[in-house]
Amino acid sequence: MKAEMSMTPYASEAERWEAVRQRDSGADGAFYYSVRTTGVYCRPSCAARPALRKNVAFHDSLEAAAQAGFRPCLRCKPDQPPLAERHAQAVAQACRIIGEAGEAPDLDSLAAAVGMSRFHFHRVFKAHTGLTPKAYAAGQRARRVQDELAGEGTVTDAIYAAGFNSSGRFYAASAQVLGMAPKTFKAGGSGASIRFAIGECSLGAILVAATGKGICAILMGDDPDALARDLQDRFPNAELLGAETDFEQTVARVVGFVEAPAIGLDLPLDVRGTAFQQRVWQALREIPSGATVSYAELAARVGIPSGARAIAGACAANPVAVAIPCHRVVRNDGSISGYRWGVERKKALLERESAQ
Numbered sequence: 614m615k616a617e618m619s620m621t622p623y624a625s626e627a628e629r630w631e632a633v634r635q636r637d638s639g640a641d642g643a644f645y646y647s648v649r650t651t652g653v654y655c656r657p658s659c660a661a662r663p664a665l666r667k668n669v670a671f672h673d674s675l676e677a678a679a680q681a682g683f684r685p686c687l688r689c690k691p692d693q694p695p696l697a698e699r700h701a702q703a704v705a706q707a708c709r710i711i712g713e714a715g716e717a718p719d720l721d722s723l724a725a726a727v728g729m730s731r732f733h734f735h736r737v738f739k740a741h742t743g744l745t746p747k748a749y750a751a752g753q754r755a756r757r758v759q760d761e762l763a764g765e766g767t768v769t770d771a772i773y774a775a776g777f778n779s780s781g782r783f784y785a786a787s788a789q790v791l792g793m794a795p796k797t798f799k800a801g802g803s804g805a806s807i808r809f810a811i812g813e814c815s816l817g818a819i820l821v822a823a824t825g826k827g828i829c830a831i832l833m834g835d836d837p838d839a840l841a842r843d844l845q846d847r848f849p850n851a852e853l854l855g856a857e858t859d860f861e862q863t864v865a866r867v868v869g870f871v872e873a874p875a876i877g878l879d880l881p882l883d884v885r886g887t888a889f890q891q892r893v894w895q896a897l898r899e900i901p902s903g904a905t906v907s908y909a910e911l912a913a914r915v916g917i918p919s920g921a922r923a924i925a926g927a928c929a930a931n932p933v934a935v936a937i938p939c940h941r942v943v944r945n946d947g948s949i950s951g952y953r954w955g956v957e958r959k960k961a962l963l964e965r966e967s968a969q
Contacts, residue, residue, distance in 0.1 A: 703729065743892055875902065890927045894931060
């Protein structure tokens with residue numbers, strides 16, 4: 614029994630005092646400490662001025678500290694959820710407010726709604742989402758306008774229903790939001806020209822498509838016809854131009870990169886996504902060939918340490934295989950997880966890159 618107890622973290626007063634001295638957040642919840650001279654009890658990670666050891670007592674629970682006559686510290690708030698959890702709840706509440714608002718709320722009103730100062734709220738929101746509140750609201754509004762344009766109403770109706778307070782502001786941002794004119798988007802891409810070609814590689818069929826600005830899709834699969842239907846489903850009324858000799862050379866470059874990653878792939882891209890997705894995709898492009906990162910590591914790189922799930926969602930939304938190398942993201946233990954174009958293809962791509 615003694616040996617078992619010695620294995621328990623923070624079991625001894627010496628370990629607990631060291632945790633307090635180090636402000637060890639890992640000890641939060643394992644015990645609490647009180648300070649006789651101030652009459653308060655705290656979490657081990659409390660940032661308050663350190664107390665003298667002779668004035669400190671330890672308690673196994675906050676109830677025990679309260680029963681001993683101590684009140685909760687106003688700084689670390691040990692009787693409330695941990696700070697990270699409180700921040701996450703505040704951000705979730707702010708996201709709900711933004712999502713339900715007709716027009717994007719200003720920073721002051723959002724901060725007041727969650728009980729923070731505007732500057733502190735701005736930092737907390739960006740740390741958890743990777744976006745500023747303004748950028749997050751813009752992304753929500755972009756999704757709303759796309760949904761509205763897919764409906765039966767007019768373009769003008771969609772603009773105002775999505776929260777734009779003037780058509781001029783919307784049209785100024787429409788290229789970034791939609792990738793084309795609003796009427797063209799509403800018509801399913803009518804009038805837009807997309808060149809494409811389908812080739813074969815050792816991983817199966819591969820489709821490459823491009824607008825006048827750059828590559829907009831690289832799709833892989835077993836069935837070439839299914840890839841063509843996938844492209845057509847995105848913009849059913851766009852003019853799809855195939856079998857162009859000069860563009861087939863572009864497909865050959867992509868196929869060459871799949872077969873021999875060491876040659877590199879430097880093609881202009883024209884991909885549309887939310888501000889967060891764009892940020893993740895840029896971070897993916899910075900991972901060198903032959904290297905991998907975990908979802909948690911990539912989340913930390915884009916400034917949202919607790920956002921591994923959001924990172925996985927952005928990877929799944931990537932429309933250009935290999936050019937934006939989402940196959941270089943693996944689980945924390947290094948094992949290979951899901952891939953939009955099949956786990957076996959992901960495994961093959963990683964093996965080729967590691968062998969180069």
